Amino acid sequence: MRVLVTGGAGYIGSHVVKLLGERGYEVITYDNLSTGHEWAVLYGKLIRADLGDRETLRRVFREFRPQAVMHFAAHIVVPESVRDPLKYYRNNVVNTLQLLETMEEFGVKDFIFSSSAAVYGIPEKIPVPETAPLKPINPYGETKATVERILRDLSRAGTGFRYISLRYFNVAGADPEGRIGFAYPDPTHLIIRAVKTAKGELERLEIFGTDYPTPDGTCIRDFIHVTDLAEAHLLALKYLLETGRSEIFNCGYGHGYSVLEVIRAVKKVTGRDFPVVEAPRRPGDPPVLVAENRKIRERLGWHPRYDDLEFIVRTAWEWEKRT
Numbered sequence: 001m002r003v004l005v006t007g008g009a010g011y012i013g014s015h016v017v018k019l020l021g022e023r024g025y026e027v028i029t030y031d032n033l034s035t036g037h038e039w040a041v042l043y044g045k046l047i048r049a050d051l052g053d054r055e056t057l058r059r060v061f062r063e064f065r066p067q068a069v070m071h072f073a074a075h076i077v078v079p080e081s082v083r084d085p086l087k088y089y090r091n092n093v094v095n096t097l098q099l100l101e102t103m104e105e106f107g108v109k110d111f112i113f114s115s116s117a118a119v120y121g122i123p124e125k126i127p128v129p130e131t132a133p134l135k136p137i138n139p140y141g142e143t144k145a146t147v148e149r150i151l152r153d154l155s156r157a158g159t160g161f162r163y164i165s166l167r168y169f170n171v172a173g174a175d176p177e178g179r180i181g182f183a184y185p186d187p188t189h190l191i192i193r194a195v196k197t198a199k200g201e202l203e204r205l206e207i208f209g210t211d212y213p214t215p216d217g218t219c220i221r222d223f224i225h226v227t228d229l230a231e232a233h234l235l236a237l238k239y240l241l242e243t244g245r246s247e248i249f250n251c252g253y254g255h256g257y258s259v260l261e262v263i264r265a266v267k268k269v270t271g272r273d274f275p276v277v278e279a280p281r282r283p284g285d286p287p288v289l290v291a292e293n294r295k296i297r298e299r300l301g302w303h304p305r306y307d308d309l310e311f312i313v314r315t316a317w318e319w320e321k322r323t
Contacts, residue, residue: 002026002064003237006051006099007072009036011182012114012171015230016070018042018180023234028064030057031073040180051095054102061106068110068237069103071096074143077188078118081140092143093150100154104161110240111151111163112233117222117250117289119145119167127222127292130167130248137284148248155246162246164236169222169252169291171229173312174319181319190259191223191313194266195320197274205274207259209281214288218259222252222290225306225315235300247299252291253307262309269313 003020007013008029013036020027021043029041032050049056051073074092075081081088103111118141119134134145151163172191174181182192197205210217232251239247257265267273296302306312 001068002028002066003068003070004028004030004060004064004066005070005072006030007036007074007114008070009033009038009040009046010072011184012168012226012229013070013072014040014042014180015175015226016072016233017044018175019227019230019234020044028060028066030060035184037183040183042179051091051099054098057098057102058105061102061108065106066108068112068241069099069108070112070114070233070237071099072114074114076116076140078138078140079188081138081143085139088139088143092140093146096147097150100150104159109160109162110237111161112236112240113147113151113163113165115148115165115167115248116141116144117167117169117252117291119148120289122284122286123289126288127254127290128250129292130250130295151246162240162244164240164246165248166229166232166236166251167248167291168229169224169250169289171226172223173225173227173306173315176227176306176315178318178322181316181323183323190221190262191266191316192320194263195270195313195317198266198270198272198317199320203275205263205276206279207263207276208279208285210278211281212287214258216258216260219285220256220258220288220290222254222256223262223309223312224252225304225312228304228306231304232296232300232302235302239300249296249300250291250293251296252293253304254291254293256288256290257309262313265309265313266317269310270317
């Protein structure tokens with residue numbers, strides 16, 4: 001089966017491309033390499049181009065004739081989305097519309113979308129079910145929620161289009177085989193920043209808020225290993241092809257760790273101490289964000305292999321030492 005992967009040179013997309021290639025799929029990656037890397041694409045061909053380039057996109061569809069599309073290409077930095085919302089709406093929404101129009105032109109019906117728990121904003125219920133209202137509190141979350149609404153409407157238009165939207169919680173770790181991993185120029189994710197601080201690349205690690213209504217006062221997040229998340233994408237594609245039903249699934253382990261628990265795990269795994277500085281809360285950070293994951297387990301048969309904080313940290317640390 002031929003699968004087009006947009007953003008397949010990035011952190012999550014490259015892990016999905018690796019798994020697709022290992023499972024025998026014919027894969028082509030479409031990525032402008034603004035944050036992705038050519039070395040991260042381990043299988044198939046890489047087309048270096050922007051989704052805004054309609055003619056190149058049409059040429060790829062015409063020549064490769066994909067049977068399904070997995071869409072990862074997006075800007076993802078929340079603070080930047082607040083400073084420059086038009087950049088996010090242009091890339092995350094307008095370019096996605098162009099991709100969907102091109103799919104429609106070439107008769108491609110199956111679509112896997114990289115969404116985010118950011119669509120929930122500050123949820124009222126924990127763990128958060130897929131039925132929770134969409135109340136994003138930043139432009140990044142708004143762009144993901146907007147695309148989800150477009151996908152919903154398109155699936156109801158009678159054209160045969162169907163999709164699965166995967167709402168990621170806190171993705172972390174690196175390929176257990178050590179072949180690929182994260183490579184952000186200015187990372188914002190806690191575990192990545194923590195291992196970089198342990199390595200000495202960053203002077204100190206800031207934690208934002210120690211007065212939340214949680215056991216140790218710091219935020220609690222649901223961390224999911226990137227390889228388990230990649231597996232969810234392949235299961236989602238299989239489900240879509242077999243059932244033809246459009247669905248939305250949370251991608252998380254269903255339990256969380258606090259910021260301080262993560263820091264302790266990083267110090268234990270790396271064997272290194274490093275300075276941690278308390279900083280004020282960031283606006284809009286929910287105290288707890290944990291997925292209700294019963295639906296993805298039951299419908300897709302998803303059984304995560306790496307639900308272990310120290311393992312997640314260890315793969316991140318091993319990758320960081322290589323870079």
